[in-house]
Amino acid sequence: MLKEERQQTILSEVDLHNRILITDIAEALDVSIDTIRRDVKELDAENKLRKVHGGAISMGYMTNSARNTNIYKLDDKAAIATKAVGMLRDGAVIFLDGGTTCMELARIIPENLNLTCFTISLPVAMELSHKANINVISIGGQISKEAQIAIGANAIHHISEIRFDYSFIGTGYVDATFGLTEFDWDIVQIKKAVIKASKKTVLLSISEKLNSQHRYKTCDINSINTMITELTPDNLLLKAFRNHDIKIL
Amino acid sequence: MLKEERQQTILSEVDLHNRILITDIAEALDVSIDTIRRDVKELDAENKLRKVHGGAISMGYMTNSARNTNIYKLDDKAAIATKAVGMLRDGAVIFLDGGTTCMELARIIPENLNLTCFTISLPVAMELSHKANINVISIGGQISKEAQIAIGANAIHHISEIRFDYSFIGTGYVDATFGLTEFDWDIVQIKKAVIKASKKTVLLSISEKLNSQHRYKTCDINSINTMITELTPDNLLLKAFRNHDIKIL
DNA sequence: TAATTTATTGCACAAAACTGCAAATAATCA
DNA sequence: TGATTATTTGCAGTTTTGTGCAATAAATTA
Structure with a gap:
């Protein structure tokens, strides 16, 4: 699977569910957690989503009182x-x-x-x-x-x-x-x-x-x-x- | 096989599957990986597709979502x-x-x-x-x-x-x-x-x-x-x- | 606080991309 | 037609990128 495809998949998952867990995606796409972590980091740098502890959340889900530092919080x-x-x-x-x-x-x-x-x-x-x-x-x-x-x-x-x-x-x-x-x-x-x-x-x-x-x-x-x-x-x-x-x- | 028709083949493959792997195409058309690489590079420069590490994806794919994770058959x-x-x-x-x-x-x-x-x-x-x-x-x-x-x-x-x-x-x-x-x-x-x-x-x-x-x-x-x-x-x-x-x- | 989960970092290996070069092919022109 | 030139292609060596693993650090939970 191409890196680009993987990142698109992550984005569409985030769009769909508002939030994702790093571990879930890694398992679903059958790559290491590290890889997903790096992908999410990149996508965050591109402002396509927000990386939080344990996963990521969609931009649409963000609010301006952005204290969303933890996926579970x-x-x-x-x-x-x-x-x-x-x-x-x-x-x-x-x-x-x-x-x-x-x-x-x-x-x-x-x-x-x-x-x-x-x-x-x-x-x-x-x-x-x-x-x-x-x-x-x-x-x-x-x-x-x-x-x-x-x-x-x-x-x-x-x-x-x-x-x-x-x-x-x-x-x-x-x-x-x-x-x-x-x-x-x-x-x-x-x-x-x-x-x-x-x-x-x-x-x-x-x-x-x-x-x-x-x-x-x-x-x-x-x-x-x-x-x-x-x-x-x-x-x-x-x-x-x-x-x-x-x-x- | 002429360069032109090869590039045409690449484009139609990309249109069809939304993505290609350099190695797959090279094998299918029986030319070297370098040749395909160069072709893809040119097509990318012409905005006919997007070259990514390891392959290429169609322009429309960027907005396209819901990549199928069920790869069975x-x-x-x-x-x-x-x-x-x-x-x-x-x-x-x-x-x-x-x-x-x-x-x-x-x-x-x-x-x-x-x-x-x-x-x-x-x-x-x-x-x-x-x-x-x-x-x-x-x-x-x-x-x-x-x-x-x-x-x-x-x-x-x-x-x-x-x-x-x-x-x-x-x-x-x-x-x-x-x-x-x-x-x-x-x-x-x-x-x-x-x-x-x-x-x-x-x-x-x-x-x-x-x-x-x-x-x-x-x-x-x-x-x-x-x-x-x-x-x-x-x-x-x-x-x-x-x-x-x-x-x- | 200790225990668990998640992040980060450095490293090794593999795959892919790039570069220069030589051979092969195609195009041009005398 | 044959010679010259330009383009295309494949190969070898090098560089870059991507990936997974393990050790360590940080954050979170109980």
């Missing part, structure tokens, strides 16, 4: 995902959005939990499909090349015919007064449908996105039932959100 | 996929099944081909989503954990509402008299629906599967329009199939 998105997992109960029917934070949630959902998970995200569906007790249902539709999620009328129609106990969604931008906004029109339509189809909607967002906005509006803050960030609920950055009828975790 | 499968790619025309609406052979086909579909591809396979959808000119539509449904494909009534219903120009399907087992059979009932139902929805059905199967059978039947050999194996069409193993109204590639 909780970073921002993992912290959010951990809080979200606490909301899950056996037998629930949930929806999972695309994006790295929801992907992280999918990753850490316990194997023994009995869940029915709907998702529009190809990577999330693949990740969940490895868990024995989770019934995964992918919502079909045209695939957005950027986000690797199903979009379009078909997907929206399907969502409208389901009633989720919980939906876990991300957002491009969020602001206490302007609500959730996106750069992409199609994605807004999907999220609108998801929110409408959910008993409870849970927003997962790193604090970095707070107080930002863009062109197309998904919904008001009031349409969200629970908002999870990596911050503690009493953080000052969340003050503006406390005026709304929304639970903050 | 990969050469045979690549040979089948190559024949299948030859059937594709701009503007076609096709269906791609799951399985490693179809995955290989997805992998080598040229970037510049304009296609609408439906698929039930999560990995195939992800692979295709990286190609700019291919409109990917995932068919949703319950995800089979073994095969990472959508199965069930919902997926079947969707398929029944489409008319594919070509469908490329795999099979668990195939026999000239017993037809296509599977170990899994749900998968049979999906394949039946696909065949019904296709103007032309193309079976991709490595020769290893020929003359094998299992519990559940998908269809007779006659329901298949074209059958592609890694063998040459006049191979003895295919003799029994030549009695049927089926094109063999």
Whole structure:
């Protein structure tokens, strides 16, 4: 196997799973740990990923409070995902959005939990499909090349015919007064449908996105039932959100 | 052999397999390693490919992901996929099944081909989503954990509402008299629906599967329009199939 | 703190790349 | 056509690169 191919493989694995373990990759590609270590080092120097103790994480997964020095240590998105997992109960029917934070949630959902998970995200569906007790249902539709999620009328129609106990969604931008906004029109339509189809909607967002906005509006803050960030609920950055009828975790 | 045609051969090999090894090409064309090295160097300078240590990779490969780590019988499968790619025309609406052979086909579909591809396979959808000119539509449904494909009534219903120009399907087992059979009932139902929805059905199967059978039947050999194996069409193993109204590639 | 895991470093071996050179081949022109 | 020139090719020696191993150091966990 060519070095270049190997590095491409590492990159695509990182893209797919947000994080990789050096040892896993070495075993999968059947080369020594040293080799993978060197590869990861190079890729880090090229800013294609971030090397951390024990492995590597994707750039998209990085947050600006970059204290991600250890693959096992909780970073921002993992912290959010951990809080979200606490909301899950056996037998629930949930929806999972695309994006790295929801992907992280999918990753850490316990194997023994009995869940029915709907998702529009190809990577999330693949990740969940490895868990024995989770019934995964992918919502079909045209695939957005950027986000690797199903979009379009078909997907929206399907969502409208389901009633989720919980939906876990991300957002491009969020602001206490302007609500959730996106750069992409199609994605807004999907999220609108998801929110409408959910008993409870849970927003997962790193604090970095707070107080930002863009062109197309998904919904008001009031349409969200629970908002999870990596911050503690009493953080000052969340003050503006406390005026709304929304639970903050 | 002229230098020009040699370089042309190198380029087409790179296009086909996304990567080459200097040593392989040198042996195949029966010239010295140095010659190929020089050729590759020139082609790199002309931006026709990217020279890397030990070989070369196609320009498109850089963005290409999901390198197959399952190298089992990969050469045979690549040979089948190559024949299948030859059937594709701009503007076609096709269906791609799951399985490693179809995955290989997805992998080598040229970037510049304009296609609408439906698929039930999560990995195939992800692979295709990286190609700019291919409109990917995932068919949703319950995800089979073994095969990472959508199965069930919902997926079947969707398929029944489409008319594919070509469908490329795999099979668990195939026999000239017993037809296509599977170990899994749900998968049979999906394949039946696909065949019904296709103007032309193309079976991709490595020769290893020929003359094998299992519990559940998908269809007779006659329901298949074209059958592609890694063998040459006049191979003895295919003799029994030549009695049927089926094109063999 | 000790025990375990991960990183780093230096080293050896192998594979590949580069260089200069001579022989072979192709192209040009009288 | 034959002689001259330029290009291409293969080979040998050298340099560079890639890989794995083992010893040591650093970081992490219990």
